[in-house]
Amino acid sequence: LVSVLSSAIIVYRLPWTWKCSKLLMKFIHAGLNTIAMILAIVSMVAVFEYHNARNIPNMYSLHSWIGLTAVIFYSLQLFLGFAVFLLPFAPVPLRAALLPIHVYSGLTIFATVIATALMGITEKLIFSLKSPAYSASPPEATFVNCLGLLLVIFGALILWMASRPHWKRPPEKNAKVLQPTGETPEGTEAESTMTDGTNANKSDKRINSEAARKQNLKLDEAAQRSTM
Amino acid sequence: LVSVLSSAIIVYRLPWTWKCSKLLMKFIHAGLNTIAMILAIVSMVAVFEYHNARNIPNMYSLHSWIGLTAVIFYSLQLFLGFAVFLLPFAPVPLRAALLPIHVYSGLTIFATVIATALMGITEKLIFSLKSPAYSASPPEATFVNCLGLLLVIFGALILWMASRPHWKRPPEKNAKVLQPTGETPEGTEAESTMTDGTNANKSDKRINSEAARKQNLKLDEAAQRSTM
Numbered sequence: 198l199v200s201v202l203s204s205a206i207i208v209y210r211l212p213w214t215w216k217c218s219k220l221l222m223k224f225i226h227a228g229l230n231t232i233a234m235i236l237a238i239v240s241m242v243a244v245f246e247y248h249n250a251r252n253i254p255n256m257y258s259l260h261s262w263i264g265l266t267a268v269i270f271y272s273l274q275l276f277l278g279f280a281v282f283l284l285p286f287a288p289v290p291l292r293a294a295l296l297p298i299h300v301y302s303g304l305t306i307f308a309t310v311i312a313t314a315l316m317g318i319t320e321k322l323i324f325s326l327k328s329p330a331y332s333a334s335p336p337e338a339t340f341v342n343c344l345g346l347l348l349v350i351f352g353a354l355i356l357w358m359a360s361r362p363h364w365k366r367p368p369e370k371n372a373k374v375l376q377p378t379g380e381t382p383e384g385t386e387a388e389s390t391m392t393d394g395t396n397a398n399k400s401d402k403r404i405n406s407e408a409a410r411k412q413n414l415k416l417d418e419a420a421q422r423s424t425m
Numbered sequence: 426l427v428s429v430l431s432s433a434i435i436v437y438r439l440p441w442t443w444k445c446s447k448l449l450m451k452f453i454h455a456g457l458n459t460i461a462m463i464l465a466i467v468s469m470v471a472v473f474e475y476h477n478a479r480n481i482p483n484m485y486s487l488h489s490w491i492g493l494t495a496v497i498f499y500s501l502q503l504f505l506g507f508a509v510f511l512l513p514f515a516p517v518p519l520r521a522a523l524l525p526i527h528v529y530s531g532l533t534i535f536a537t538v539i540a541t542a543l544m545g546i547t548e549k550l551i552f553s554l555k556s557p558a559y560s561a562s563p564p565e566a567t568f569v570n571c572l573g574l575l576l577v578i579f580g581a582l583i584l585w586m587a588s589r590p591h592w593k594r595p596p597e598k599n600a601k602v603l604q605p606t607g608e609t610p611e612g613t614e615a616e617s618t619m620t621d622g623t624n625a626n627k628s629d630k631r632i633n634s635e636a637a638r639k640q641n642l643k644l645d646e647a648a649q650r651s652t653m
Contacts (some may be wrong), residue, residue: 257562259547259573266574301588305581312540312577316547319487323551334485345487346494349540353533361531 198236199211199314202307203355205229212366223368227283230275237268260316267309274302304359311352318345426543428462428575430535431583433457438592450594455511462503465496488544495537502530532587538579546573 208226209259217225241264256265257306281287281295299388322331322341329335436442436454445453469492476483484493509515509523517613534581550569557563 254560257560257566257568259543262570262574263543263577282575297589301585302632305584308536308540309577309581312536312543315487315540319544319547320551321610322487323548332482332483332485338485342487342490342554346490349494349537353537356533357529361487361525371583 198242199232199310199351201229201233201236202310203351205233206303206307206359208356209366210358212364213352215366219366223283227279230278234272234275237271241265241268258316258320260313260320263309263316264313267313270302271306271310274299274306300359304356307355308352311348314348315345369378426461426468427538427579429457429461429464430538431579433461433587434531434535434583437594438586440592444595446593451511455507458503458506465499469493469496469653470521486544486548488541488548491537491544492541495541498530499534502527523605528587532584535583536580539616542576542583543573584653 205226208229209222214222214225245255247253256262277295278299281292282299287295318341323339326335326338331338433454436457442450442453473483474613477483479551484490505523506527509520510527515523546569551564556565559566
């Protein structure tokens with residue numbers, strides 16, 4: 198689940214994918230997230246059936262509360278992402294306004310899922326290791342602790358990749374005026390594809406008018422941290 | 426601890442503090458982080474003494490492993506931040522290069538501390554609630570679960586505030602050429618205080634030369650997400 202989620206997050210950050218069309222990238226992103234959602238639902242059903250079969254109460258732990266909250270927000274995120282960014286009906290200003298929220302909530306849900314996994318590991322180690330107990334540090338405890346630590350390192354790496362501006366997908370070549378995705382790379386406002394239609398070239402482009410510049414600034418602020 | 430850490434993170438994001446000098450802000454940021462570090466050390470000493478007094482093994486749980494990792498990275502972060510950003514010896518390019526790493530690792534340590542707290546809460550509830558057990562959902566369990574959920578919401582809000590570009594501290598007025606902090610607000614490359622010395626005005630400033638622009642782009646990329 199975490200690995201599929203991670204793939205969905207960094208799919209825009211892999212230089213070899215920058216050659217693919219933006220629509221293909223969106224489909225890969227949406228597809229990976231749909232797979233992750235299916236895995237989340239399957240695992241939740243498995244937990245409830247396991248609890249019911251062994252007469253363990255459901256939804257009593259902090260792990261379950263935060264996990265369920267994350268899944269609810271994740272399904273909301275998936276639905277909104279599909280409706281706004283994949284279907285062709287949403288107007289550009291709406292996309293530009295929702296994109297930073299989409300990116301932020303995606304990364305926050307990812308971090309919350311990792312925290313939930315860490316709580317689940319803690320619970321499982323306490324409940325499963327009885328003789329010797331978890332506190333006696335048997336090899337199994339040490340091994341699973343290492344896995345938990347690796348999970349944190351892995352999550353930190355993914356968040357690093359997702360937040361680096363120079364690993365951002367470059368603007369499309371031959372972009373049309375008002376390209377419908379709100380993509381405006383940070384620090385390259387002069388090259389914004391939102392207001393300037395010609396082939397963007399980092400070092401040679403100049404802003405054409407003050408009006409365009411001001412609009413650029415505003416849209417840049419809205420679409421900041423875009424990964425679309 | 427979490428609240429002091431949060432204050433240290435968002436101190437640059439509060440509009441009423443934008444009137445303070447940048448040096449004062451840095452001192453407040455460093456001071457709050459020092460207080461948080463002292464609290465972290467005091468609480469760790471308390472845990473070890475409590476464990477030793479009750480013959481509980483130390484450092485066996487995933488909570489302790491990840492917590493100690495976070496504290497080690499936090500002390501490194503504090504030391505590097507002090508040496509590079511507070512002492513006046515570090516050259517501007519070094520500051521500009523380290524700033525995004527400083528911001529990223531600060532926020533990642535903050536998220537890791539929250540995850541550690543959640544694991545600690547889970548452990549404590551399992552160990553302390555015996556009759557009725559945690560799984561029977563006594564009022565205490567529900568109450569502490571709510572606190573855990575609030576902790577996640579609180580952390581998410583802090584990360585939201587810290588990652589919004591328009592809540593970033595605006596550039597200093599009357600900034601000098603090569604201001605020594607690497608501050609270049611996102612999306613306002615034309616107003617960079619790194620290469621352009623006069624009073625910055627968002628809508629009227631233009632870049633003077635291609636060379637300055639290119640240097641701006643480069644520094645912008647390095648100092649991206651600056652909160653200094």
